Amino acid sequence: MSAINKLSVGIRKFHTTASRLRKYVELTAVRYPLLKRGNFSFLSDRHLGFFQSILSAHQVLTDELNDLSGYNVDWMRSVRGSSRLVLRPKTTEEVAAILQYCNVQNIAICPQGGNTGLVGGSVPVFDEVVLSLELMDEVISVDELSGVTIVQAGCVLEKLETVLHLSNLALPLDLGAKGSCQIGGNVATNAGGIRLLRYGNLHGSVLGLTAVLANGQIMDCLNTNKKDNTGYDLKQLFIGSEGTLGVVTQVALQCQPKPSSVQVGFFGLNSFENVLETLRLSKRNLGEILSSCELIDQSSLECVTKQLELRSPINNFPFYMLLETAGSNAGHDAEKLNSLLEILINNGTIVDGTLAVDSAQAKNLWGLRERISEALACEGYVYKYDVSVPIRQFYQLVDDIRIRLGNLPIRCCGYGHLGDGNLHLNITSHEYNPILLNRIEPFVYDWVGQERGSVSAEHGLGLKKRDYMEYSKSPTAIHWMRRVKKLFDPNNILNPYKIFPEQSSTD
Amino acid sequence: MSLRILVGCKRVIDYAVKIRVKPDKSGVITEGVKHSMNPFDEIAIEEAVRMKEKKIAKEIVAFSCGPTQCQETLRTALAMGADRGIHVEVSGPEYETLQPLHISKMLAKLAKDEQIDLIIVGKQAIDDDCNQTAQMTAALLGWPQATSASKIEAKDGSLQVVREIDGGLETIKVKLPSVVSADLRLNEPRYATLPNIMKAKKKPIKKLAPKDLGIDVSPRIQVVTVEEPPVRQAGAKVENVDAVVEKLKALGHA
DSSP: OOHHHHHHHTSOOOOSHHHHHHSOOOOHHHHSTTOOOOSOOOOOHHHHHHHHHHSOGGGEEETTTSOOHHHHBOTTSOOBOOOOEEEOOSSHHHHHHHHHHHHHHTOOEEEESSOOOSSSOSSOSSSOEEEEOTTOOOEEEEETTTTEEEEETTOBHHHHHHHHHHTTEEOSOOOGGGGTOBHHHHHHTTOOOTTHHHHOOHHHHEEEEEEEOTTSOEEEEOOOOSOOOSSOOTHHHHTTSTTSSOEEEEEEEEOEEOOSEEEEEEEEESOHHHHHHHHHHHHHHHGGGEEEEEEEEHHHHHHHHHHTTOOOSSOSOSEEEEEEEEESOHHHHHHHHHHHHHHHHHTTSOOEEEEOSSHHHHHHHHHHHHTHHHHHHTTSEEEEEEEEOOGGGTTHHHHHHHHHHTTSSSEEEEEEEGGGTEEEEEEEESSOOHHHHHHHTTHHHHHHHHTTOBSOSSSOOTTTTGGGGGGTSOHHHHHHHHHHHHHHOTTOOBSTTSSSOOOSSOO | OOEEEEEEOOEEEOTTSOOOBOTTSSSBOOTTOOEEEOHHHHHHHHHHHHHHHTTSEEEEEEEEEESTTHHHHHHHHHHHTOSEEEEEEOOTHHHHTOOHHHHHHHHHHHHHHTTOSEEEEESSOTTTOOOOHHHHHHHHHTOOEEEEEEEEEEETTEEEEEEEETTEEEEEEEESSEEEEEOGGGOOOOOOBHHHHHHHTTSOEEEEOGGGGTOOOSOSSOOOOOOOOOOOOOOOOOSSHHHHHHHHHHTTOO
């Protein structure tokens, strides 16, 4: 047995989510010793005094009186900052006052929403002040006819969904983190999720937003018109900017009528060719009612059923697919789906599976897909890759990596938004293992780069993937991105150390 | 043993749906709303199927009473393993005033006509929460009853049933034929898998009218009004303990 395996075997396996939370997380500054703190001010009593003068007591959290680890550690428990101060504004004006002051005083800021990001972009790297949007959680308005909702950035996505349901509307996005993530964070990271196939991404469904710039200026782009061609569409810059160009405080979102008929099916297939054929026919025969098409491989299902004690309707298939349709007529939708299934079963493309008969079953089936991330985290340390690749090669990367890594990891598994060509490749080991990491990277990025794919389809770059921007963006594009950053945030106080690779020479 | 089991499956509004009252207050909105099989009845079907797999039962007959869409509920039962279905069609205003007593009479008549050895129903429906059908059916037939069952064992012409009661668990023995009502922890219903869903399409569903069974479904009750519960007063959030005390004083509670 190799030295690494001996080490892994000696370490206790973590089974439950609760014990996962007790796991020690190393300081980012220690784990990544090459990172250097920027030339920002160190927080002083004078600074603290200013914040306390413009905010109420409960809006200013210091490490002396509070446990800030929830703000300093990411959901994956892979990075830990050492922020000593968390500010929790309640209005756009308070955000503006904070940023204006920090810009002048050269204080670095880490904007934070639900802290569910997976690339270390939502927590400080060093001692940046955390600007949490969590108190700005109101749904300001919902218009049933136009489907437009105006909501504060700190509103938890699931809460927004519940409010929208009352007006028979549905969100244009949905993701596993919805119980904790905030709409502002979703917008700042251009979150994708399981409905993108049907409703497109946030660049289309965000009609407007309010953002506060680094110098404290409030940029009002809170348009609610579906169509508005009156100059450059600046809001698009903030969508997906990961908090580096401004802090989003309000969002105007185009919502959809809530579908009255949702069908969820879970199927087992014997080969990836069968998976592709199912995707092809689903798009053709289900047409506009197809709302999700997800892939789960055997290893992922094994992990989620074992670690979280969930029940799967079928077992022992190399591939599983979860299909969801959403429409306005249950009879029509059921007929379309049943006809499709009859074809696929009769020609052996799908071997077995089930259709949810009620919401409880639908929820449980979705749980098998949405909780894979949580289950993987229970195994120890997760090396997580979220890539866009040509659909035909969707699973090839998993096969290649599995061979390359041998028995170094606990598991290599792949699952994801098949319909969008977005694969989530995950590798687990008991503890963070730099040797394993070096065998995975840059192999994965080279592989994806060669296919002209995206090295981060929806998770963003944050801290952990910032060095890989160049695998998916040209040097010219990167150059001009830096220019835009400099224009909007000349002092680099907004989420420094994130998304851009370390600069080797002056621009 | 080779029992013939009759299982009652009620079509109800899906548990996850937010119930809305009709503007004229005559009832709740059911049009276009997602319906599914009463969860306790799913458990009943599952138990019957397990008994068939253990060769205790030889045939499972699924029964549902209501509008045409009850056929979907029956197809679900068939996909889970029932052999055939019986749909007693009642719709419109008569369906809205249908009571457990009507259902019990239907079950009792069918039990005689179809030579049933065991009737299993869910202990209650999630829409009316009546918990009456099993008991009244047993009384009409003069059969023993075991309600709120959380475990059933079949032995030589009788059933040993563990019941969930307020004080804990009660174990009783009932001779067959009998009526059992299923409680939550009796089992975890299976997912109906595709091959079975396909097979179920070919299983027979017999359609009957209440008068075929000699049962009068004219209403015995009149719905006066259906109203939503009073709107909950919004709570207030305050910033610290002092503010809580002040607020309580202002509201006259301290």
